[in-house]
Amino acid sequence: xxxxxxxxxDTIKLAIRDVGLRATPARIATLKLLIEASSPLTHAExxxxxxxxxxxxxxxxxxxxxxxxxGLLRRTxxxxxxxxxxxxxxxxxxxxxxPHFVCVDCGVVSCMGNVKLxxxxxxxxxxxxxxxxxxxxxxxxxxx
Numbered sequence: 744x745x746x747x748x749x750x751x752x753d754t755i756k757l758a759i760r761d762v763g764l765r766a767t768p769a770r771i772a773t774l775k776l777l778i779e780a781s782s783p784l785t786h787a788e789x790x791x792x793x794x795x796x797x798x799x800x801x802x803x804x805x806x807x808x809x810x811x812x813x814g815l816l817r818r819t820x821x822x823x824x825x826x827x828x829x830x831x832x833x834x835x836x837x838x839x840x841x842p843h844f845v846c847v848d849c850g851v852v853s854c855m856g857n858v859k860l861x862x863x864x865x866x867x868x869x870x871x872x873x874x875x876x877x878x879x880x881x882x883x884x885x886x887x
Contacts, residue, residue, distance in 0.1 A: 762813035769798045773806050774815065774830075782852045783819055783827030783843070821845055821852060821878055829854070842877035848886035855879070 755774050756766040764770060776792050777784060784792075790803050807828050810816040816828050821843055842855040860874065868874045 758815065759810075762810075762815055764809060764813055767806075768796075769793075769802050770806050770810070772796050772798060773803060774810065777816060777828060777830050780829070782854055783817075783821075783829035785825050785827050789828070819843070819876065822880075823850075827852065842879060844879045844881065844883070846883035846886055847880050848882055851883055851885075853883070 752771065752775070755771050755778070759766040759770050759774060772793055773789060776789060786800075786804055786807060789807065790798075790800050793803060807816065807818075811818045811828070815831060817831050819827050819829065821827060822845070842858045844853045844855055845851070846853075855877075858877070860868065860877070865874075
């Protein structure tokens with residue numbers, strides 16, 4: 744999808760079909776929710792948000808994982824043993840994850856899509872292996 748906020752239902756249906764999945768009402772609602780989300784959501788948060796639409800926990804779990812497998816969503820674990828799901832935008836050309844900030848006080852997770860390792864940091868990190876994720880922890884503005 745060209746625009747992260749492109750939540751037009753036809754666009755969402757097409758995005759789901761383009762990766763070989765059926766555009767069921769539950770998948771459409773799930774993808775729409777994640778397109779509109781400002782940060783990655785847990786399975787429980789997605790279930791809670793879709794509660795009124797009649798989508799059960801197992802269906803949400805299956806759909807999240809199906810969309811991860813199809814390349815629409817990314818699944819991330821930020822050190823707390825909880826999977827979070829977020830949209831993979833077309834800007835993520837190589838499919839790599841972007842950095843996240845986690846507040847150690849309130850637990851809020853924020854995407855830091857524009858933060859990149861410097862050339863020097865990339866060279867140094869190659870001595871240890873491939874960097875697949877950057878996670879920053881600290882105190883958010885609301886908690887500091």
